[in-house]
Amino acid sequence: MRNWRTCIAVLFFWSTGPFYSVPAFANGPIVAAAASIRPALEELSARYNQVTGQSVRLVFGSSGTLANQIVNGAPYALFLSANTAYVQWLVDLGFTQGVPVTYASGVLALYSRPGLLGQTENPLLALGNALEGGTIKRLVIANPEYAPYGSAARAALEHAGTWVQAKQVLLVAANAGQAVQYALEGDVDVAFVPMPLARLAELQKTGHLQALPSEAFPNVELDQQMVLLPDADQKTQEFFAYLQSIDSREIFSRHGLGAPALISPNLQH
Amino acid sequence: MDWNAFNLSLQLAAWTLALLLPIGVVTGRWLARTQTLARPWLQAFFALPLVLPPTVVGYYLLIFTGTRSPLGELIMSWFGVSLVFSFPGLVVASILVNLPFAILPVQRAFEVVSSELYDAAACCAMTPWQTFTRVEMPLAWPGVLSAAVLTLGHTLGEFGVVLMVGGNIPGETRTLSIAIFDRVQAFDPLAAGQMAGFLLLISLVTVALGYGVLEKRDQRKRRSA
Numbered sequence: 001m002r003n004w005r006t007c008i009a010v011l012f013f014w015s016t017g018p019f020y021s022v023p024a025f026a027n028g029p030i031v032a033a034a035a036s037i038r039p040a041l042e043e044l045s046a047r048y049n050q051v052t053g054q055s056v057r058l059v060f061g062s063s064g065t066l067a068n069q070i071v072n073g074a075p076y077a078l079f080l081s082a083n084t085a086y087v088q089w090l091v092d093l094g095f096t097q098g099v100p101v102t103y104a105s106g107v108l109a110l111y112s113r114p115g116l117l118g119q120t121e122n123p124l125l126a127l128g129n130a131l132e133g134g135t136i137k138r139l140v141i142a143n144p145e146y147a148p149y150g151s152a153a154r155a156a157l158e159h160a161g162t163w164v165q166a167k168q169v170l171l172v173a174a175n176a177g178q179a180v181q182y183a184l185e186g187d188v189d190v191a192f193v194p195m196p197l198a199r200l201a202e203l204q205k206t207g208h209l210q211a212l213p214s215e216a217f218p219n220v221e222l223d224q225q226m227v228l229l230p231d232a233d234q235k236t237q238e239f240f241a242y243l244q245s246i247d248s249r250e251i252f253s254r255h256g257l258g259a260p261a262l263i264s265p266n267l268q269h
Numbered sequence: 270m271d272w273n274a275f276n277l278s279l280q281l282a283a284w285t286l287a288l289l290l291p292i293g294v295v296t297g298r299w300l301a302r303t304q305t306l307a308r309p310w311l312q313a314f315f316a317l318p319l320v321l322p323p324t325v326v327g328y329y330l331l332i333f334t335g336t337r338s339p340l341g342e343l344i345m346s347w348f349g350v351s352l353v354f355s356f357p358g359l360v361v362a363s364i365l366v367n368l369p370f371a372i373l374p375v376q377r378a379f380e381v382v383s384s385e386l387y388d389a390a391a392c393c394a395m396t397p398w399q400t401f402t403r404v405e406m407p408l409a410w411p412g413v414l415s416a417a418v419l420t421l422g423h424t425l426g427e428f429g430v431v432l433m434v435g436g437n438i439p440g441e442t443r444t445l446s447i448a449i450f451d452r453v454q455a456f457d458p459l460a461a462g463q464m465a466g467f468l469l470l471i472s473l474v475t476v477a478l479g480y481g482v483l484e485k486r487d488q489r490k491r492r493s494a
Contacts, residue, residue, distance in 0.1 A: 059436065059439070
């Protein structure tokens, strides 16, 4: 009988653990970031921990979902978006602290299965020819309604005059990460993907991967902004400053992100 | 293997079961015995989480209980907790989406208890509580056990509502199913596969144990008959 009571007592204390766990910030501030910069940010936070001994907790998702969570009370301290629009939306609603900073510029890449488009200086032209020739059965982009890389992909296809043909074979992924997933595992001929995720998934080993210049998708910018949120403390501000340093610039660049167009005044190291 | 996430999944399942099972038994029993004309509508209402996508349920919970909502502000001012991006919020969301699993099997089990038995219990001057514990529950407990097993298994695998309401915060709301999704998104199929296999094994063992208990009971009944 006593054993049962002990068991129940132990079970009770174990199960109440999450109710009296330490507050959100005791384990380091929570940084919410676009899924497309996961590889870069994971390396950056590990390096930051090495250099300063401080740690941050990372939460990844699509920029739109994270922005929605922020306005509904998510305990995030810093938000790194894959674009500027969601950051501006949060600024307009009053959910931010301080001024947004452009930390990098996204790079849209075109993935194609081996031998489909060949080595070419104008991959979008080659894509248009392949669409005309009917050799493309499936083309993947992230959802252009809300994913920055998706709208850049649509702009690139429209600018090349191939959007109408592309729609016949279009497969729309929920987000940029899923677009990479389809390219990696699905029966896909062409995919428009973010370069950092494409490199993480090693798409260059399974097909041809080529970065597209920003002129290929006019009127769509892939400038990626970050902003401090109201819950940001001193530790968050230090990490925020670190993300603008030359160290961070080099790591972002190594993971396939371009340098921001404007140089931040908060350079360190 | 994210043991933290596994621990969180178990704790969520334990709390959901502990809070939802009494609700399921009370509601299921009432639905089995009530003669109200609204009964089909009530059954449909409790079955709603089965037909609604969990992400939709999670989204509306975020809207109606988030910190910007009147209900969210009230709960924060009364109890000092938020029902979003927190473990208590996950428990509330989990209870809502598991209502059909907790109520419907129990309702069917109590429907089997014939009205003659209630009359006999009344003739023996049994109180309502004695009737419940000595007549109804011994007959209906297989349904209650089914409800418990289904609720437990479903909670362990919950994803859509947990992701929307919980936010995938490591150590706080990242359950095992969310951790698996996180590893898939990180193109780490090995880690995702390991955790998925583990979750599958746990769920299989839990459900098998539950039905094993039922089988043993049936065997004992047949032997004594």
